[in-house]
Amino acid sequence: MSDTILQVNDIxxxxxxxxxxxxxxxxxxxxxxxxxxxPSGCGKxxxxxxxxxxxxxxxxxxxxxxxxxxxxxKDFHVVRQKIGMVFQSYDLFPHMKVMDNLLLGPTKALxxxxxxxxxxxxxxxxxxxxxxxxxxxxxxxSGGQKQRVALVRAMLMHPEILLLDEITAALDPEMVSEVLxxxxxxxxxxxxxxxxxxxxxxxxxxxxxxxxxxxxxxLEEGTPEAFxxxxxxxxxxxxxxxxxxASKRGKTEVQPKNTFGD
Amino acid sequence: MQDLGISxxxxxxxxxxxxxxxxxxxxxALITIGLSCxxxxxxxxxxxxxxxxxxxxxxxxxxxxxxMPQLVLLYLVYFGxxxxxxxxxxxxxxxxxxxxxxxxxxxxxxxxxxxxxxxxHQTESAAAIGLTKGQVYRYVLIPQTxxxxxPQAINLSTRIxxxxxxxxxxxxxxxxxxxxxxxxxxxxQPDTAFWVYFVIFLLYFIVCWPFSLLAKxxxxxxx
Ligand SMILES: Nc1ncnc2c1ncn2[C@@H]1O[C@H](COP(=O)(O)OP(=O)(O)OP(=O)(O)O)[C@@H](O)[C@H]1O
Ligand SMILES: [Mg+2]
Numbered sequence: 001m002s003d004t005i006l007q008v009n010d011i012x013x014x015x016x017x018x019x020x021x022x023x024x025x026x027x028x029x030x031x032x033x034x035x036x037x038x039p040s041g042c043g044k045x046x047x048x049x050x051x052x053x054x055x056x057x058x059x060x061x062x063x064x065x066x067x068x069x070x071x072x073x074k075d076f077h078v079v080r081q082k083i084g085m086v087f088q089s090y091d092l093f094p095h096m097k098v099m100d101n102l103l104l105g106p107t108k109a110l111x112x113x114x115x116x117x118x119x120x121x122x123x124x125x126x127x128x129x130x131x132x133x134x135x136x137x138x139x140x141x142s143g144g145q146k147q148r149v150a151l152v153r154a155m156l157m158h159p160e161i162l163l164l165d166e167i168t169a170a171l172d173p174e175m176v177s178e179v180l181x182x183x184x185x186x187x188x189x190x191x192x193x194x195x196x197x198x199x200x201x202x203x204x205x206x207x208x209x210x211x212x213x214x215x216x217x218x219l220e221e222g223t224p225e226a227f228x229x230x231x232x233x234x235x236x237x238x239x240x241x242x243x244x245x246a247s248k249r250g251k252t253e254v255q256p257k258n259t260f261g262d
Numbered sequence: 263m264q265d266l267g268i269s270x271x272x273x274x275x276x277x278x279x280x281x282x283x284x285x286x287x288x289x290x291a292l293i294t295i296g297l298s299c300x301x302x303x304x305x306x307x308x309x310x311x312x313x314x315x316x317x318x319x320x321x322x323x324x325x326x327x328x329x330m331p332q333l334v335l336l337y338l339v340y341f342g343x344x345x346x347x348x349x350x351x352x353x354x355x356x357x358x359x360x361x362x363x364x365x366x367x368x369x370x371x372x373x374x375x376x377x378x379x380x381x382x383h384q385t386e387s388a389a390a391i392g393l394t395k396g397q398v399y400r401y402v403l404i405p406q407t408x409x410x411x412x413p414q415a416i417n418l419s420t421r422i423x424x425x426x427x428x429x430x431x432x433x434x435x436x437x438x439x440x441x442x443x444x445x446x447x448x449x450x451q452p453d454t455a456f457w458v459y460f461v462i463f464l465l466y467f468i469v470c471w472p473f474s475l476l477a478k479x480x481x482x483x484x485x
Contacts, residue, residue, distance in 0.1 A: 054386055081392030091387035095405050095484075104401055107389030150387075157391055 003065070005192050006051065006159050009017055011060030011070070013046055013207045013216075022216035028161065031190045035203040035224075038213035039239060043198040047073050047213070048163045051194070052085050064160065081109055084154030084162040087171045090146040098125075098149055099134045105157050117156065123254075124152045128182050130206040144175030161192045168199060180206075200243050204228045212236045268457040270448045280458075283440030284465050290354060290436065291423040294361040298422070299415070301362065302369025309374040320370070327367040333428050335360045340432040353434035360420060368418055376411040377403075409484040416477040420470045437462055 004026040013021040020043045028034050034107060036044050049055045053069065053076045062070040069079045092101050099121060106117040125131045130146040138146055147167050154162055164183065168176040180202045187193060187206050197203050203210065204222065210227040212220040212235075220227065220236045231237045271277050297419040309320045340356040343349045351359070380403060388402040389395075441458045447452045 033435075046291055052390060054389070077389065077392050077394045080390055085387075085390040087383060087387060087390075089381075089383045091383050093384065093388070093402055093406075095409060104388075105393065108401060109392035109394075153391065 004028070004063075005030050005032075005063075005065060006194070008047075008051065009045075009061045009063070011050060011057045011062065013043075013050055013055060013057050015224055019217050021050065023060075024213070024216065025216070026194075026211065028192060028194060028218040030192055032208045033187045033191075033193045033195065033206055034209045034211060035195045035207035036196060036211045036213055037197065037239070038219075039201060042213045043216045044213055045165050047194060048085065048165050048194065052080060052163060054081050070088070077109065081105075081157055082160045084157055084159035086147070086150045086154050086164050086167050088166040090138070090143060090150070090170070092141075092149060092153075093148055094138055097135050097137055098130075098141075100155050101138065101149065102156055105153065110157065121152070121156060124155060125149075127185070128152060129178075142175060143171045144178045147171065147179045151179070151182055151186070155186065155191075159188070161185070161194065164193060164195045164197070166196050166198060168197070200240070202230065212239070214239075270444065270451055270454045271296070271457060271461060273448075276444050279440050279444065280322065280437060280465070283435060283437035284352075284469070286434065286436040287426050288469065290357055290361070290426045290429065290434070291419070293358055294365055294422055294426070295419050297358070297362040298365025299367045301366040302373055304452055305366050305370030306373030306377065309370055310377065321402075323373055324367045327364045331396060332364060332425055334361060335363065336428060336432050353429060353432040356432060357426065357429040357434060361425065365418070365422055369415065372411055372414045372418065373407070376407045376414075379410055381404050409480075413477040413481040413484075416473050416480070420473045423473075424466070437465060 002025055008024060010023050010025050011021055012019065012023060015144040021232050024047060026034070026047075027225070036047065038044055038170075046055060049175070050057050050070075051071075057070055058160070060070065061068060064079065064082060067079075069076075072079065089092075093104070096104070099118065102121040102125075103114060103117055106112045122131060122134060125134055128151065130145060130148055130152075133141060133145065133149070138149070141149065150167070167183075168179050171179065176199065180199065183193075183202075184206055195203070196205065207224040210220075210222060210224050211218055212227065212231075214235055220231065220233050223230070224231075227236065228240065231240060267353075271280070305320065305323075308316060308368050311317060311320075336356060339360050340351060340353060343351060343356075384402055384406065385398060388398040393401065426436060427438050429436055430442075441462050445458050
């Protein structure tokens, strides 16, 4: 039995009186990949943002290993050093070259020597196929390249857990897999992750466990095999249906080919 | 045979006098620009206040400064304050007060604009890599703000330099005033006026043109 990295206990969050999270609990163990799916507006982003302290919660508790991180106002940046997060919008710093984007956190937040991290940064860039981009400005990169750099930037902090919020949602379709394959690679390397995505094939390939969120509550939770092939709730069935198309000619359903993982 | 008017400029110390006047112009402008940057930063942050009442007063200040001719403000301070409060302000001090009052509002608005033009997710992703609030400002927000701000601030500065010409109306002997004194002395020479004003035109051009070039250059490089 491996250690628990993240423990979310019955958290509640509302915006202007509207409950967005209404009692969500979640536990993620070391090396585990949990994928969170659900219809638009169900609170997936809010959940990740609460974990990273970008939103405060109204009720409940969040623990990172044996440290309670919810309700902690002071020095939250120390907690964020242990939680990596990548967003949907391309969020590289436009005034810095790729390498400076990568080194900012490790050198300024963690105080590591520059040469040491630079070495590691180059290795990681090479791993995601972007070594030759180390000294260009982000505006010269494609969306897919930017998101790969953003992943490297988060990983260089050696976080305990990585939170990914629809990191391919703003990409052109042909760039989606180059980014998601990096995520699969990280998952194979044992990275603990909580991933929000609308790419169901990717979700199935990468997840150890799937969480189905609707209207701020966890409606269903299970293995990817169970969730994607035999969802227990009618809501989940309907949600998964919305990703398939009825064929023009017959009754068979058409799904995009699985290009991820094994 | 009569001399050409241009030779007037090289009679005695006339040209040095003009340069002296130009220095008064520049000194006034530089002090004003420096103070406007300083107070403008405070004013810009004040404009971002969440309090409606603070926002309202900032807005009023900015509007007043924009619709009020600077000359009226200069008269108001130079002649009005002297009478009203018994302050004996010299022309240059009055000018610094008025132009800083104006520059602060304009610079503050530029700073507010530059700060708000940076998307929220820049702040959030900087926070997400574990930077402190101060570091987020230092490494991510302020550098980006400066890149947007600098070209506009330089343009405002050239406007301030040009506007200082007004101070001759409150008895400050800046370059234009010196020019008029020279013309007065050499009134027998009919084309003196043309040449004196032409040289003043050149002087302003030499001072402002590099600023304008710099602003364009920066805009291109940081686009
Ligand atoms: N800062 C905020 N202020 C007010 N309402 C908010 C705020 N952030 C989110 N909401 C609301 O909370 C609800 C959940 O938002 P959230 O972004 O978590 O949904 P989501 O599941 O991530 O959706 P999507 O799949 O579209 O990204 C939405 O109705 C949204 O309008
Ligand atoms: Mg979302």
